[in-house]
Amino acid sequence: MSAFGQIATLVRKDLLLEWRGRARTLSVVLFGIITLLLFSFATGPDTLALRQGAAGFLVLALLLSSTLALSEGFRVEHENHALEGLLLAPVVPGALFYGKAISNTLFLILLAPILTPVAVVLYAVEVGPGAFFGTIGLWALAAAGLSAPGTLFAAMTSRVRSQDVLLPVLLFPLVVPVLFASVKAIALTLSGDPMGQLASWTQLLVGFDVIYWVLCGVLFRFVVEEGV
Amino acid sequence: MKRFRWDAAVGLLGLALLLVGSYLGLFEAPAERHMGDVQRIMYVHVPTAWNAMLVLTAAFIFAIASVWTGKPKWDAVMTGATEAGVVMGALLIAQGMIWARPTWGIWWDWDVRLTTTLIMVILYAGILVLRSFVEDSDRRATWSAVAVIIGYVDVPLVYFCVRWWRSLHQIQSTPETVSSAMIVPLRINSFAILFIAIWFVAQRARLELARRRAEEVAPPPRRDRRQAEETNP
Numbered sequence: 072m073s074a075f076g077q078i079a080t081l082v083r084k085d086l087l088l089e090w091r092g093r094a095r096t097l098s099v100v101l102f103g104i105i106t107l108l109l110f111s112f113a114t115g116p117d118t119l120a121l122r123q124g125a126a127g128f129l130v131l132a133l134l135l136s137s138t139l140a141l142s143e144g145f146r147v148e149h150e151n152h153a154l155e156g157l158l159l160a161p162v163v164p165g166a167l168f169y170g171k172a173i174s175n176t177l178f179l180i181l182l183a184p185i186l187t188p189v190a191v192v193l194y195a196v197e198v199g200p201g202a203f204f205g206t207i208g209l210w211a212l213a214a215a216g217l218s219a220p221g222t223l224f225a226a227m228t229s230r231v232r233s234q235d236v237l238l239p240v241l242l243f244p245l246v247v248p249v250l251f252a253s254v255k256a257i258a259l260t261l262s263g264d265p266m267g268q269l270a271s272w273t274q275l276l277v278g279f280d281v282i283y284w285v286l287c288g289v290l291f292r293f294v295v296e297e298g299v
Numbered sequence: 300m301k302r303f304r305w306d307a308a309v310g311l312l313g314l315a316l317l318l319v320g321s322y323l324g325l326f327e328a329p330a331e332r333h334m335g336d337v338q339r340i341m342y343v344h345v346p347t348a349w350n351a352m353l354v355l356t357a358a359f360i361f362a363i364a365s366v367w368t369g370k371p372k373w374d375a376v377m378t379g380a381t382e383a384g385v386v387m388g389a390l391l392i393a394q395g396m397i398w399a400r401p402t403w404g405i406w407w408d409w410d411v412r413l414t415t416t417l418i419m420v421i422l423y424a425g426i427l428v429l430r431s432f433v434e435d436s437d438r439r440a441t442w443s444a445v446a447v448i449i450g451y452v453d454v455p456l457v458y459f460c461v462r463w464w465r466s467l468h469q470i471q472s473t474p475e476t477v478s479s480a481m482i483v484p485l486r487i488n489s490f491a492i493l494f495i496a497i498w499f500v501a502q503r504a505r506l507e508l509a510r511r512r513a514e515e516v517a518p519p520p521r522r523d524r525r526q527a528e529e530t531n532p
Contacts, residue, residue: 220449227442231432241429244422245450247415282452290445293366 074166081162081170082177088147089178095143096178099136103186106132111193121194126258129190129206130213130250133179137214138239140178141221144171145229158295168291172222172284179214183207196261205260209253212276216249217242219283226294249283252276310498313491320487328480337401341481344394346489351387354380354496355423355454362447365440371511372504374440378430379503381423381447383496388420403467412468415457422450436511 072080089096110128114120121128148154157167187206191198198206221242228237256272324342331338358380365373395413396406407413426446433439461470477485 223445223449227429227445231429233432237429237432240425241446244418244425245453247418248453248456279452283449286449286452290366290448293441293445296441 074163077162077166078170078173081157081167082174085144085171085174086177089174095140096181099139099178100182100185102139103132103136103182104189106135107186107189107193118195122196123262125190125194125196126261127254128194129186129210129257130254132186132190133182133210133213134217134243134246134250136182137175137179137217137221138235138242141175141218141225141242142229142234142238144175144178144222145225146234149229154295164292164295165288167295168222168226168288171226172218172287175218175222176211176215179218180207180211183210183214198261202260206257209256209260209273209276212273212280213249213253216253216276216280216283217246219280219287220245223287223291223294226291249276249279252279304501306498306501309494309501313494313496313498316487316491316494320484320491323487324481324484328484329478334402337398340394340398342484342488343492344391344398345485346492347387347391347394349489350492350496351384351391352454352458353493354387354500355384355419355451357500358384358423358447359451359454362444362451365444366448369437369440371436371440371508374444375504375507375511376500377444377447378427378507379500381426381443382503383499385420385423385427386499387492387496388416388423392416392420408467410467411460411464412457415453415460419450419453419457422453423447426450436514 107128110124110131111121114124145154148157158164162170184207187203187210190196191203221238224238224241228234228241231237252272252275256269256276259269259272320342324339328339328342330336358377361373361377361380364370365377392413395416399408400406426443429446430439430443433442461468
């Protein structure tokens with residue numbers, strides 16, 4: 072089977088597992104909604120402050136939800152030594168990485184159509200269809216930027232003690248450029264872009280996505296080869 | 300009789316140069332026109348910044364060598380360089396805060412240079428934390444090298460951010476924009492801190508290799524997930 076065929080099979084397998092055991096999806100969605108609620112509690116009932124911070128709260132909800140999804144995605148592979156089985160199948164390590172990263176990205180993208188309307192209602196943001204779909208598109212780019220390094224680090228941390236602490240410690244500082252660019256781009260999409268800055272922030276986001284997807288894809292082989 | 304170590308000589312030379320450079324910076328160089336004596340912290344702040352970038356770049360190169368060859372010596376020097384980078388990054392932030400308080404009127408500002416530097420320090424400190432959690436020495440070497448390679452993506456961002464975005468922090472100076480009386484202590488301290496960093500990295504690398512040898516003789520009990528599952532299925 073070609074590498075592309077392997078990636079497609081792995082993505083299908085992961086999505087099928089998600090579909091059959093919907094408890095994880097539900098818990099991650101609920102966690103995202105709770106996070107959005109908590110931000111509004113922390114800011115207080117100041118509608119203007121909530122509206123101004125809406126983009127940041129949305130992206131932080133994505134980030135916090137992603138750690139749950141990413142660590143769980145690799146934990147299931149270690150049960151019954153499934154990862155060794157996949158590598159012996161044989162699946163190319165690069166295909167394994169891209170399969171996992173794509174399914175993680177798709178999973179995080181699925182949160183957008185649920186969390187964005189919640190944020191719109193909770194933070195009193197006025198959005199038209201263009202801004203709504205623009206936000207979803209930027210969310211997808213942010214999800215891709217989180218998923219690539221997140222998948223690589225989850226492959227490491229799922230095999231050590233205190234994995235729940237280690238994954239955010241490694242991932243959060245690394246993805247700050249992605250968070251920064253996505254918050255700025257989503258804020259400009261939601262509140263208007265009079266200075267024409269949206270394109271440059273989106274380019275920065277795409278740039279980091281490309282760097283992480285290429286670099287993590289190359290390095291994943293060393294992570295799984297070193298004592299699966 | 301104790302064996303002479305080249306790195307100790309380099310470290311002592313660095314300390315001597317630091318004394319000379321600091322004396323020149325504190326007592327011989329002219330006070331800056333607007334900031335006065337507060338500016339003299341530049342004689343350690345700028346060399347610390349340059350060398351922090353340098354040792355983290357070295358850590359990146361050592362990490363590639365470690366992943367490529369799998370030799371313990373590259374992992375050892377990479378660990379030393381990463382630790383030196385974290386220490387120097389923390390010192391850099393502390394020096395910047397001491398300078399910012401009388402100059403900007405605040406200890407901290409969410410300026411792009413300050414923020415990216417803080418994130419860089421936290422990122423590399425996280426990699427050191429990862430090392431402490433992985434008990435298998437080969438796995439620890441590979442994983443931390445992979446993390447150092449990816450983490451290096453943020454280092455050019457720290458250097459170039461003041462040019463790419465509007466920043467409260469000034470952009471890089473050149474010898475043409477600085478008085479020659481200021482350049483001499485700045486250069487002396489740059490080499491001084493570089494030599495001290497080399498000493499630190501060499502010492503730390505030696506310790507890391509000794510630790511690895513000790514682990515091979517008496518491996519620590521493995522407490523990772525796999526073993527826990529195998530012990531308690």
